Amino acid sequence: MAGRLGKAALQWQPALLARRGLEGRAARWRAGRGDIVIAKSPNDPKSNICKRVIGLEGDKVCTSNPSDFLKSHSYVPKGHVWLEGDNLRNSTDSRCYGPVPYGLIRGRICFKIWPLNDFGFLRASPNGHRFLDD
Template identity: 30%
Template sequence: METEKRKSKGILKEIREWTISLGIAVIAALLFQNYVYAQSEVQNVSMQNTLIAGQRLIEDKWSYRFHEPQHGDIVIINGPESELRLIKRVVGIPGDVIDIQSGEVYLNGVKIDEQYVKGRTFAGSVPIPFTVEEGQLFVMGDNREHSMDSRALGPISRSSIEGKAVLRIWPLPKFGALKE
């Protein structure tokens, strides 16, 4: 009888320890995904040929806490500018002047080399040339003829940037870091 009580207490103690350990692991995983790295899926064609619908990415939510987005970064946008989460490329940062002439983008008066772009770039409803103000970014999709971006939505608030797409994990043949 005494032995059965010890066994019963031992089993309950082990169950409690496992429950606490699993609970801590689940909480740590959720915190990690919400604040450090997360998985995202490309939903549309606005970033072709760089990213294609159905591809899965790893999003870095952490590094923009220490530095600002840079030209060429591929960012995930989740804010009031659009009902959808968007994936776009940073073209302009605060202080930049964006101009579009003859299907080409000029940054501060200099034509930028955008080898990743598909199609020609046309101005949208935002008056061009456009000066990016503090706390804003000017973003565009790589598939310029089929992208809902800053040309139509206007500048994106820095606070709407959820993170930076850093790694393509699916499909496996395309696995690797995302480059500018």
């Protein structure tokens, strides 16, 4: 454990605290719009992704990039969520790989613990305008 902490500290990467779902399965816990989650990457099952939940099953979501003149929309299918990164211009997310099944979600991020000057609860989405109400 000490070796892992030392290595992480030397890299100076942001550290987040995740909460796993009931019985270690996030699928039993339902994500909420705006939650930040850890999920298995739909493109590479060996890696994890950290993204914000933009849409839940049945929600209408904007599937186009912010710079697109014509906006396209789609509905999130049952058993899936729509995930997007906070940096929309440089994020591989549901706009690339489509809706993500609940079964790929591993946990929810609830707290940022590193760097110390940014310690605390996570901020609201800078892309709140992407949450569609209709």
